[in-house]
Amino acid sequence: MSVPARRRPCAAASADGNPEPKAKDAPSTLLHPPPGRAAASERAARARTRRVADRGGGLMAGTAEGLGSPAQAAAGWALAIASAVAAALFARMLPVTQAGGAMAAEWEWVPSLGVTLAFRVDGLSLVFALLITVFGSAIALYSTRYLRGHRHLGRFFLYLGLFEAGMIGLVTADDLITMFVFWEVTTISSFLLVGFDHASAKARRSAWMALLITGAGGLALLAGLVLLGMAAGTNRISEIIAGGRLTEHALYAPIFVLIVLGAFAKSAQAPLHIWLPNAMAAPTPVSAYLHSATMVKAGVYLLARLHPALAGSEMWTNTLGGFGGATMLMASVLALRQTDLKLALAYTSIMALGALVMFLGATETVAVVAAMTFLIVHALYKASLFLITGAIDHSTGTREIAELGGLWRTMPVTSLAGILAVGSMAGFPPFLGFVGKELKYEGALAIAEEPALLAGAAILSNAMMVALALKILFKIILGAPTPKARGASEAPPRLWAGPLLLASLGLVCGVAPDLVGRTLVIPAAEAVLGAPAEIKLKLWHGVNVPLLMSVATVGLGLLGFLVYRRLSEGLQVIPEVAEGIWDTILEAISNSFSAVARVMQPGSLRAYLSVTFAVAALGPLAAMALQGGVALPATPMDVPTLGAALLTVAGALAAAAARRRMLAIGGVAAVGSGIALLFVIKGAPDVAITQLLVDVLLLVLICMVTLKAPELAARREGRLRDGLIAGAAGLSVAALTLAATSGPFDPSVAQAMEALSVPEAKGRNIVNVVLVDFRAIDTFGEIVVVAAAAVGALALIRMKAFGRAKAEAPRAREAAKEAAE
C-alpha cells in the first residue's frame, strides 16, 4: 500500500480525535507497549494500512467484509438487549431471595449417574447473576463501539455470549457436575477471548497460559466435586449445604485441597495468579468483564457456595486466610510498579480477589457480609475503570500512566465516570466503597485468628489502592495536561455510558447502603452462612476502630501518592521470576514428553509389531498358565479338519523359514486358505468367503509393498526372535480359543437371533442380519474405523511419496494419466 493510503486514517485520527476504529483493537490489545512509542505508532499505522487494504479489497470484490459488519454489530446489540432482559428477569426474583427463599428448576440429564440439570437461584446466586447480566449488557454495548468494524466482531460476540451463558449456568447450577460443565465453558470461552487477537504471539501465549492454569485447576476441581458428591451422598448442592458441615468426614482433606486448588486457579490466588495479568492481552471490554467483574470471581463464588459444607475447619481458615491475605498484599505492591494503567488495574483485581478469599476463610457473620459487599463494590468500580481505560486508550492512543494527564479538559464525561469510580476504589465517603472498606476492617478485626495481622494487611493493601486512586484522580484526570491528552477528544457515548452508569451505581448505593444491603448483600450472606445475618449496612457508624483505620489508610495512601513515582521505580527492583519459572516448567514438560516419545515411538515398524505381538502373546499365555492351563479337546479331529490344519501349519512354517519373498507370500496365502477351509468345514460360509477375499486383497497389497522391499535374505538377523514372537502369538490365540470354547456354551443369544431373524428383520442370513440390522450401530462404528484407517494409511503413503519427491507426486500422476490416454 502506498504512503497516502497510510496517512489518510492517521490524519483523520488527529483531526477529529476519533481515530479510525478498525485500528483501535491493535494498540488496545497490546499488553506491553514497546519501549518506543514511535515504533508502536509505526506498527499501528502499518496495521491500519493493512486493514484499510483489507476493507478496500473486500468492497471492490463485493464480498461481505464491509456488508457483514452491520450484521456483526447487530449481534452485539442483540447480546446487550438479551442480557438486559435477563437482568430484568433476575431482578424480579429479588423479593423471593430477600425473604430467604429460592427459585428452582430441573431437568433430567444423566439419571444413571445421579446428574441432573438442576438450577436454583438463592441470594448468593442472584447477586452473581445480576452482576453477570447487568455487566454483560453494558460490556456488549461498549464492545459494539470499541471494536467497531473489527473483522471478527461476530466471532467476538459469539465468545462473549457463550461466556455469559456459561457464567449464568455456573452460578445458578444446583448440581455439582452441571456446575462443573458450566465452569469449563467459562474456561474455554475465556481462552478464546484472551486469544482473540490470534495473530499476536503474546495473545496466544497468554491464552494458552490461562487455559493451562485454569484448566488444570478445573481437573482438580472435578476430582474434588466427585469426592464431595460421594462424601455427601448427593450431587445436589442445595442438599449438600442443608446437610451441614463435612469437616469431620474422612474425605474432607482431599476434597478441600482439590476444590480449593480449582478455586484458587480460577480466582488467581498467588502463586497461580500469573495468568491474570497476561490475560490483559484480551480486548479491554473482555478484561473488564471476565478478568475483573465475573469469571475470576467464579472461584470466590465456589468457595462461598460450599462455605456451609466445608468452612469452619482450621485447614479452611488458615489456607484461605493465608493465601488470600498474601495474594492481597503482593498484588497491591505489584500494582504500584506497573506503568500501564490496564496492568495496574489487573493487579488491583488480584488484590481484591485475595481480599475476598481471605474473608471467606472466616465464618464470622461480619466477615462474610464484608466479602459480599466488597464483591459488589469492586465489580462496580473495577469494571468501570477498565472500560474508562479503554475509552482513554481509544481517544489518546495510550495507556501509559506517565503519558496521561489532565483528561478532564478534553474528556469531561469520561473523567466524571472516572472520578466516581476512583472515589469508590479509594473508599471515600459517601461512595459504596467506603461502606465496603469499613466492613472489611470490621470483618478483619472479627476474624478470630490473627485479627491484628489480617487487619494490618488490609490497611496496607487498601492504602496502596488509595495511592493508585489518587494517582488516577490527580495525575490522569485532574493533573497537568500531557500532549497526548491535549490532542484527545471525548470518547463516543457508547464508550462512556456503561462506565458512567456502573460508577454512578457506586455512588447511589453508597448514599443509600441499606438498599443494596437488604436486597443483595444480606440475602447473599445468609445463603453463605446458612443463618440470619443481623447486620445493617450504614454509611456512618460513628467514631469507632474501623473509622480510625480508614483515616490511617487515607493517610498512608496520601503518603504513597506523594512518593508514587519513587515508590513505583523502587518496586522495579523486584525481579520478574514467575514468567521465567512458567516457561521453564512448560519446557521441562515438553522435554520429558519428547524423551518418552523417543523411547515409545522409535519409528521402526518392526519394533512396534514385535512389542505389540509379544505383549499380546505373553499376557494371555501367562494368565492362562496361572489359571492352570487349558484342556485339549477330547474329540479327535476328522480328516478334512486335519487336512486344513496341516495346510495352515505348513504355510506358516514356510512363511517363517522362507529365504525368497515369493515363497513367504505363498506361505501366507496357504495360511489364509487353510483357515478359510476350516470355516467352510465348520459351516460358516459367510466367514469363509470374507476370509478368502480379505486374504486375496491382503496378498495383493503385500505383493505391492514387498516387491519394492529388499530381498529377505539380506536381513537375516532377528529371524529366530521374530519367529518365536510369531509362534507365541499363534499359540496364545489358539489357547484363548480353546479356553473360550471349553466352557459351557450359552446358546440363548444365538437362539434368540435365529428366532427373530426372519420375523423381525425379514432376513434368513443371520450373520448379515446381525451386521446390518440387529447391531447396525456397531457396524457403523466399524466402517468408520475402516474409513479412518484407510485415510490414515493413505496419508502415510502420500507422506512417504511427498518426502521423496516433494510436489512431484500429483504431477507424476497427471503425467501417467496423460500417458495412458
Add this chain to the structure above:
Amino acid sequence: MTTPILQAAARILVSLLLLFSLFMLLRGHNEPGGGFIGGLIGAAAFALLAASHGVAAARRALRFEPSTVLAAGVAVALAAGIAPLLAGEPPFAALWTFFGGDGGEAGGKPDGLPISTVLMFDLGVWLVVLGAVLALVFALEDDDLDEEEGG
C-alpha cells in the same frame, strides 16, 4: 505384468467380478454375502484392472476418487441410520417398503420388491470397503510410478 493374456482375461473377469459384487451385496440378507463381501469382490475387480491395464485405467473406470467413494459410503450408512429418526423410530431401526405388494409372505418369499434402510446401510458398507481398499491399492501403485519417474 501387463501381458496380453492377462489383459484379455481381465476384460471379462472384471465385468463378471463387478456383477458378482453387486449380486453378493443384494443377496446378502438371505444367503451368504452382504456389503462387506461384495465390497471386497468389487475391490478385487478394480485391483485386477489396475494390475492388467495400469492404475490410470482403473482410476478412470472407477470415475471417482477412492476417498470420495469411502466418504460417500460413510454418508450413505449414516443417512440410513438417521432416516428412521424422521419416521419416529430409534436410530438405525429398519424401515421396509415393498413395491408392488404388501410384504406378506407368499411361499417363503415376500410379496413385492423389498426396499429398506437395511439395504441402504449395506450399500454404505459396500462403498466404504470398496473405497478403503482401492485407496490403498491405487496409492501404492502411484508410489511405484513416482519411483520410476523420479529414478
